[in-house]
Amino acid sequence: MAAPKLGDIAKRAGVSIAAASIALNNPDTNRVSATKRAEILRIAEELGYVPNELAKALTERRTRLIGLMVPLKDPIFFNHFIAQVLGGIQATVMQRGYNLLIYSPTGKPGRFTRDQILESRFSDGLIFINTRFCLTRDVAETIRELDRAKINFTMVNSYYGRADVNYVGVDDPALGEAAAQYIAGRGHRHIAFLSGSSDLPTHIHLLKGLRKGLAEAGLELTDRHIGCTGYDQARAYEILDSWFAEKRARPSVVFCGDDQLLMHLYDYVEARGLKIPDDLAVVGRGNIGVISMLRPRPTSFTIPAFEAGKLSAEMLIDSIERPETKKRRVLLPFTFYAGETA
Template sequence: MHRATLREVAERAGVHPATASRALNAATESMVNAATAARIQKVAKELGYSPNPIARSLKTSRSSSIGLVIPDLTNPLFPPIVRGIEDVLRAVGYNAWIVNTDNQGDVEAAAVVSLRQRNVEGFVFATALLDHPLLEELAAASIPMVLVNRKTAGGADIPSVTSDDAAGVALAVKHLVDLGHRHIVHLAGPQDTSTGATRRKAFRQALEDNDLPHESSRITLCETWSEEAGAHGMGVLLDSDTPFTAVIAGNDQLALGAYDALAERGLRCPADVSVVGFNDIPYIDKVFPPMTTVHIPHVEIGAEAGRLLLEQLNDPTRHPRSLLLPTTLVVRGSTGPANPARAA
């Protein structure tokens, strides 16, 4: 099927292609005589012409698009964050190219190359690892970008929007202490991410602050942010000699895995073991029992990331800044008073 070209529109309307281009671009339409612009637009409609955004971006170096790089699109954490980013960008005429990396570095690197070839003007990364050479390389090249939900530990000062994870863990521990729990364990997420490392460190500090047992056996490391990893980690804790009446998971998916492991052992939540998640992902209140979890402001995190990126695009000389958004504890049915028998 033939696709009408700008030159064909110009010839039919009896104008130069540059005039036709200006008349068909909302940003430059005012530069063309109103009657001429109307004639060009009428011809374009008759021919079924639509501008080629990629060709235009190659000519102007402006694509009005950004790359949004996500580690796992099946993780319910990310859709509300994406929504926040897109709400902000769409309002000013930007679109997002969304790519999923499956937590694979080579996939991410290839996606970044592909997006840059499409002339995206900046990036939002939700894939940041503490040690992330690709992001350091992009930062050194002054590529506009923002990290969302995670940060790097490298030397580059990359803008980021994250939640106050340490405060969230402290709220979770205090809630359990108020319920009488003194033996609490932690399912820690991958330690190559800022979320996993920060929440693990905050858990240990919260135990110390509340004069609770805080030996290293109370923390089990999970290799991935997944339900399967949470179930495996919970099984390790249940098979250990460490007594506990409550578990705080590094995220809600690990906590769902804890649910599975407890049910497999015939243990009840919260009668035998209380469970606290982290992130408050969509529908976590619909599981049984509804999960007590630390809420992070998903949509706001995305929206702020979009605003930070626009700041860079509008003023490349502006000093980069990062935001830490507050967390809250949402108490539901998965936590209850400590079971003395389990503590023993």
Template sequence: MTTIYDIAKLANVSAMTVSKVINNTGSISEKTKAKVRRVMEELNYVPNQMARGLVTQQTRLLFLLITDITNPFYTTLARGAEDAARKYGYRLLFGNSDESLEKESGYLDTILGARADGVLFSPAGDRSLPHLQKLRKQKIPFVLLDREVPGMDCDVVLGDSKEGAKLLINHLAERGHRRIALINGSSEISSARLRAQGYAEAHKLNDLELNEDYVLETDYTSHQDLRVMSGWLDRLSPRPTAILACNNILASEAIETIRAKGLKVPDDISVVCFDDLGYMSRISPFLTVIAQQAYEIGYLGTQLLIERIQDKDGQRPWKKLILPVELISRSSVADISGQG
């Protein structure tokens, strides 16, 4: 394994000089820096980030903790975060909590062990507060993405969940739908609460009856027990003419459940949701969706995190960025306004 002593010998400088070049410390001429870096490249030398961090108090590592890597929303978010990290000279590690507080806690130990400079965090829910408090106690900067946690003041970047739900309900109401069901995530998740609020507010604005039986609370992860969704739909009488699914995974499962009953989308039940289904939406665009700026959430969140890392005095005020959403109308909604 190549060491700084090997580099020093070939570059004809001291090991201390090599160390200063690697860590960008001390007063070294540009000519000497160029010579040392050239030798490092020739030897394919990769600096030990842990050892370097002990000197600079920075590892140039960021950690992204998301809740469901199978969801195209988070895949796109991660792409934005990685692009921003690379642009500013950081490397990005990531973990997937599967909406599990236990897994989230395990990743927290990994983050602390890796001496990450900062964390991009999509929390499992409100009960993630102790995990955030632990990061704060260890003086590790973090930015929340897509979700907030009550009781924690920090930088946050999210899409406008409440407005998105209102836009979808308005879209359905304009096409004659008056019995609109909601399949949502847990009420312990801030985005789910905001979408439920938007659903309720839009019902009032459109003079629609708000029926609690038409609301199913589940969780956002994939591989749900479809029998629960199927049984819920069977109990609804009269049957809803439309369903708002609060993410793309729930939407695909709702469509699967509807089709298993011999019904059609949108002829029998229309379906709308938050976020597209990744590449499938390019191949066969079908779902009417609220498109969130997933890439920008990841990119801007990383920028905020790096700014927070560089704010040694801790004087910057907390920032909350709520990015606008866009309604994309497709063929998963039937126009029943002409029906009596």
């Protein structure tokens, strides 16, 4: 039996196809009487009518799809931060009556290809989450490509440029400064910073804050105590071994730039038979999901990843539904978690 069409409903209700469409798709309309609209809805239910969403999208010029781009080499659900951001995005998307479409990267780490960005125009808008693979030049080029393609988008995490874009992130210079003040206040004089890459926006701005906070306390973060691992565990071990081999000015505390670096440090301490915080104090920057898994619980400045996801989706959908909405740059507050490691 053929699926019922809009024309079948219109014929039984004694109205035009246009009137039936208005009644089904516009609950607040006054172009069809309340009595007639109730009759049309009843007939549609009796016939088991299912709207053609593609046709509806073409008519409204809207698909009610939100695209998500996350330039990671690994599945996004393996990354605790991304998974929490995604949870927040999904909560808002569902609440606002949209669906989520995830694009898989095929270009180099940190980037999507131009063709993929152009393909994303099928969705009503795009959320782009910067990751540890997104260098400053990658982020800038992504914004240029999205603007060229006239794609409505919101960016999440680690963007410090001047482009007029919807953006949700954390104030990393302020976080770095707060971490430095806490570390200095605990009496530490020799501090190390474990990072991923000196080219990452997060590294640059955390370092700026760390150095400012330490300078205010009369302390210095020396270049030899800034270790960039490239997110390679073996390289992290080499850096940490070199710090522990120092006779003078050996770091008494390490600040870790993100969750993966923190886990590399915990693995190193266990492998070398050391104890936290007896042999080394640790302060991290990450999210509460990772903190809850580690023992001892790391002293950390936590990032509101779920809230960032929710807000990014709200900002994007607001700009879709109200194109005149001004773009916003929102820096969410980080939270200090005392933990047991510093």
